[in-house]
Amino acid sequence: QVQLVESGGGSVEAGGSLRLSCAASGDLKSRKSMAWFRQAPGKEREGVAVILTGSRGTRYADSVKGRFSISVDNAKNAVYLQMGSLKPEDTATYYCAVKGTATLSLMGYNYNYWGQGTQVTVSS
Numbered sequence: 001q002v003q004l005v006e007s008g009g010g011s012v013e014a015g016g017s018l019r020l021s022c023a024a025s026g027d028l029k030s031r032k033s034m035a036w037f038r039q040a041p042g043k044e045r046e047g048v049a050v051i052l053t054g055s056r057g058t059r060y061a062d063s064v065k066g067r068f069s070i071s072v073d074n075a076k077n078a079v080y081l082q083m084g085s086l087k088p089e090d091t092a093t094y095y096c097a098v099k100g101t102a103t104l105s106l107m108g109y110n111y112n113y114w115g116q117g118t119q120v121t122v123s124s
Contacts, residue, residue, distance in 0.1 A: 002026040002113040004096045009118030012086055016122070020081040022096030022115055030100040030112060034072055034079040037108055038092035038120075047106025048094070049081060059104035064090075086122045093117040 008020040024031055035050035049060045049070040058070055069082040079096060097111035105111075 004115035006096050006115045006118040009120045011121040017084045022079045024077045031098045032102040036081045037095045040092040088124045
């Protein structure tokens with residue numbers, strides 16, 4: 001079992017920045033890939049970014065490339081999402097997720113454990 005707790009969400013104006021954090025605890029052997037997903041009301045869940053905890057390899061959704069950056073701190077068992085140049089369409093609940101295989105998948109069904117989510121609201 002892995003427990004995930006997100007923090008750092010909030011409200012920001014377009015063009016602003018936010019940094020999301022996700023603290024992991026529990027069976028850390030299951031934490032080979034850590035990712036961020038988001039879901040806006042009435043929309044499907046979208047994979048935003050993923051990082052491999054070993055090699056630090058990353059992958060981003062096209063919608064956030066160049067604006068968001070994912071990082072991991074294995075000593076703190078945490079993953080972060082630095083979000084910049086935020087747009088109103090980035091408004092969503094953001095979820096942290098982990099899986100026990102080291103692949104750069106942005107498909108939610110591959111992930112075993114999920115956090116409770118943190119709300120990000122970007123106003124125009």
